[in-house]
Amino acid sequence: MDQDGLKARLPGSVAHRVQSAKLTGGIATLVVGADGLDAAARQALEAAIKDVIGGVEGVSQVRVAMMADRAPGAPPATGTTAAPAVKTEKKPLIIAVGSGKGGVGKSTLTANLAVALMRAGRKVGVVDADIYGPSQPTILATKGERPQAEGDKLIPIASPFGIPMLSMGHLVEPGKAIAWRGPMAGNALGQLIDARWGDVEVLLVDLPPGTGDVQLTMLQRYKPAGAVIVSTPQDLALIDAQRAANLFDSGKVPIIGLVENMAGYACPHCGEVSDPFGRGGVEAAAEATGIPFMGRIPLAIEIREQSDAGTPTAAGEGPQADAFAAIAAQLARWLDAKAA
Incomplete structure (x- = not known):
């Protein structure tokens, strides 16, 4: 239907x-x-x-x-059509979401943070900067959409959740491999960030895993106001997450906090909670380094299914949605403190 x-x-x-x-x-x-x-x-x-x-x-x-209520001119959530361009000189505040390795749920966190912030009344946009493996078009239900352009700038696509977004997945054919060297990846990132974001106030940038060319371009050209680091509790992921944090620290980008993902699996039959990837490692690392701990997201098949279906968990209700909302609330408080 x-x-x-x-x-x-x-x-x-x-x-x-x-x-x-x-x-x-x-x-x-x-x-x-x-x-x-x-x-x-x-x-x-x-x-x-x-x-x-x-x-x-x-x-x-x-x-x-x-x-929540929108200010006049905010992009409407009326389907996967091009968000209207609003000419403005004001640039959105960039918040990077990074990880040291792939497969830790960084893209899922980014999309759900955006939805939770939007539900709380924030004007938020998303850039999928994972040039080689874009997944935001799937999570935010904009697969197959193509952005229009105004002059030399792209016009973001509005997801069904009212979130303007751009991804390399909107610019290349589905399934086509992207084999670009560093400068080409950096230029692609520039196209996505230097778009006509209208009255978007906060731009969440979903970075690729690691500490490569895209991250360096981000630090050099578009210094983020802050960064959120995602990791699973296991030791190898934590080591890589620390590398990502060190990169932002070297670029004098504040680390807003660490998020522990895939922390605890509740058996759907008996309700017993197990920890296949461990538990508490990210919180302990945060305490040891003095970086704020923003919370944990459970290992739940519903989150995976909803992401694949283009219906982010934070758009609904329940304990998983509450977990994303709690982390988004911490990010919102950080933004308010920065603006004060």
Whole structure:
């Protein structure tokens, strides 16, 4: 069932607030504008949507993302269409999300932080700077989209979650290998960051793993305001995460904090929690180095399934969504302190 089909099931007083809707694998995800509603009205609206859509044939779960009020000119969340260009000289604050090695969930964290910040009313955009292995188009449901250009600048694509974004995955054919040397990768990064971001205030940059050309270009041309480092609890990942932290430190980029991912797996049958990758290693490393510990994300198959389906966990409800929201809240407090 498509977006129009889902919206048609809702009464007009509710349907007009639905900015996007999709049904994937039995999971219905609706992005709903909550402009002018207090907390009680938001809860009532969400309950009404879940009650109606939950009764639709083929729907096993309903996830509702309530978007906070937007300032005039903010990019709307009306599907995977090009976000309108707003000419402004103000540049967004860049927050880098990095890791020392691949496979630790950096891209998943970036996307979910963006969604959680957007739900909290922040004007946030995402750059997928993993030139050789872009994954944000999948996680944020913009696969197959192509950005338009205005003059010599790209216009970001708006994800169904109202987040403007750009990725190398939007510029090359799906599945095509990218074999570029350092300068070409650096120029590609420049195209993505120097886009027309409109009134975006915070730009989350999902960096590739390691400490290579893209990271060096980022430090030299687009010095981030801060960096979030992601690691799993295992020792090898921590060693590599420390290298990433050292790189930012050498570039005088503040480390906002460390995030421990894949920390604890709850058995779906008995509920017992095990720690296949260990637990607490990142928190201990944070304490030893004096870097803030921002929290941990559990090892949950739901997070993987939702990322693959283009329905980020933070857009819904539940303990996994709460974990991302808590880390986003810490990032928001850091941003507020910096702006003060």
